Amino acid sequence: MGKEVKQIRYDVAVIGGGITGVLTARVLSRYRLRVAVLEAADDVAMGATKANSAIVHAGFDPKPGSLKASLNVKGCEQMGTLTKELDVPFRRIGSLVVAFGEEDDRTLLALKERGIENGVPGLELWDRERLTREEPNLSKEASSALYAPTAGIVCPYELCIAAAESASVNGVDFYFRFRVSGILRTEEGFRVTDGSETVETRYLVNAAGVHADEIASLAGEKDFPVRIVPRRGEYMLLDRSVGNTASHVLFVCPSVNGKGILVSPTVDGNLLLGPTAAEIPDRNDTATTAEGLAAVADGARKLVPGIRTNTVITQFSGIRPTPFDRNGASADFLIRPSDQIPGLLHLAGIESPGLASSPAVSEYAVSLLFSMGLKADPNPEYRPGRPRKIRFREMNDEERRDLIAMNSAFGKIICRCETVTEGEIVDAIRRPLGARDLDMVKRRTRAGMGRCGSGFCSPRVMEILSRELGISMDEVTKCGGKSYLIPGTTDSE
Ligand SMILES: Cc1cc2nc3c(=O)[nH]c(=O)nc-3n(C[C@H](O)[C@H](O)[C@H](O)COP(=O)(O)OP(=O)(O)OC[C@H]3O[C@@H](n4cnc5c(N)ncnc54)[C@H](O)[C@@H]3O)c2cc1C
Secondary structure, rough: OEEEEEEEEEEEEEEEOOOOHHHHHHHHHHHHHOOOEEEEOOOOOOOOOOOOOOOOOOOOOOOOOOOOHHHHHHHHHHHHHHHHHHOOEEEOEEEEEEEHHHHHHHHHHHHHHHOOOOOOOOOOOEEHHHHHOOOOOOOOOOOEEEEEOOOOEHHHHHHHHHHHHHHHOOEEEEEOOOOOOEEEOOOEEEEEOOOOOEEEEEEEEEEHHHHHHHHEEHOOOOOOOOOOEEEEEEEEEEHHHHHOOOEEEEEEEEEEOOOOOOEEOOOOOOOOEOOEEEEOOOOOOOOOHHHHHHHHHHHHHOOOOOOOHHEEEEEEEEEEEEEOOOOOOOOOOOOEOOOOOOOOOEEEEEOOOOHHHHHHHHHHHHHHHHHOOOOOEEEEOOOOOOOOOOOOHHHOOHHHHHHHHHOHHHHHEEEEEOOEEHHHHHHHHOOOOOOOOOHHHHHOOOOOOOOOOOOOOOOHHHHHHHHHHHHHHOOOEEHEEEHHHOOOOOOOO
């Protein structure tokens, strides 16, 4: 066990600062409870939550009667209220599963039936004429589509950061760079350590994503009910200039390997293509590959033949924690108390539609904790929101003038591509769970997300980080650890 034991004894410690763990902690903050989130990375949203398709699925895909089905439909419905509370952009643009020929047409009928059984509202079958009218860039080979009006798009890491800020202002403690490496059962609950610090807690929530089976094993659980297989998905993100190529989320018909390559606008106005689905041996290997990206481009062109990949601004990949049962069949979300370790709750195997389901998963997780014996009164000071966030690029001239009159830092543009001001960067650093490196600033403000690949704004953001954090320029990092940006100084001779 680690040497330094925290004096606070928590009621609940959540392992994992992805969307599942963070929203669960936020729901817990509605009660008078001491809650901690233990996260291995430097920030929240660094696992699957950072790199996914960003779709709030309507819920017609999961098997009726499964947890995936009920939590997806409920989560999709709740996403509107949640994003309003957290002031996070969310657009219900609707999705289309596109058929190419008679076999696909039959699949759409089955999907529609399944959606109705799952309780998805408003599903419609669109014929070719309607499709051409609504999505003029779609392939002429498309024969029909299933339209789901409740599907939407959200920025997954922005949602997670906002939820974490809200949890933090409501009293949740966040421990970063806390990679759980030991779990000891005590009379009162658990001692959880990363090898140097130790946290005591009565209840433990396992929301460790693709590492959830390892956490179960650290806690002493034998024969975890699901085998978690890392399945990587690669993406290309295209520039805003082609962001209006599609108005809905465009899917092909699903197969055994998942939902296939999609084409979707993002809430920030870009166009997203992907993902692939490839099982990989290393759970942390988020590389992109030439073959993967070629498959993304081919798949996207099946839906929209005119897509130009010369507008790619970045490529990335995310890893799904795909669960299989003991017979090797694809498994449901594993959301249940451990049947071996009292006080341990598993939120495991949360692959897609885990983002869409997350508001409902977190509510369900907390109801399970109560059924496991957790008791708490409501927290009368709970506030669902987070400190106001300024988005200069979305303001009109009058609003901008008023803001600059109050604080001249909003009159200085630091990121030209995304119109991000110095005031927003300073705010990102000073907010709850504030930014401490370049990438944290980027995820909180979009500075550096544009076409120039942060060539212009990086040195300026570094100066602001250095000034605000009281560190020298050569201590500023790209993404924590030893990712220093200045390796040395040039000789002035
Ligand atoms: C390619 C891809 C596409 C997807 N598309 C969609 C989509 O469009 N819509 C949708 O609804 N869902 C989608 N998903 C699924 C969705 O991204 C996940 O279900 C969701 O992000 C899971 O969140 P999580 O918090 O459970 O896991 P994660 O986000 O992976 O978080 C787990 C956290 O646990 C931390 N951790 C792990 N081990 C330890 C340890 N020992 N100690 C401390 N911390 C630890 C990790 O650092 C990580 O931050 C997709 C996923 C992928 C990969």
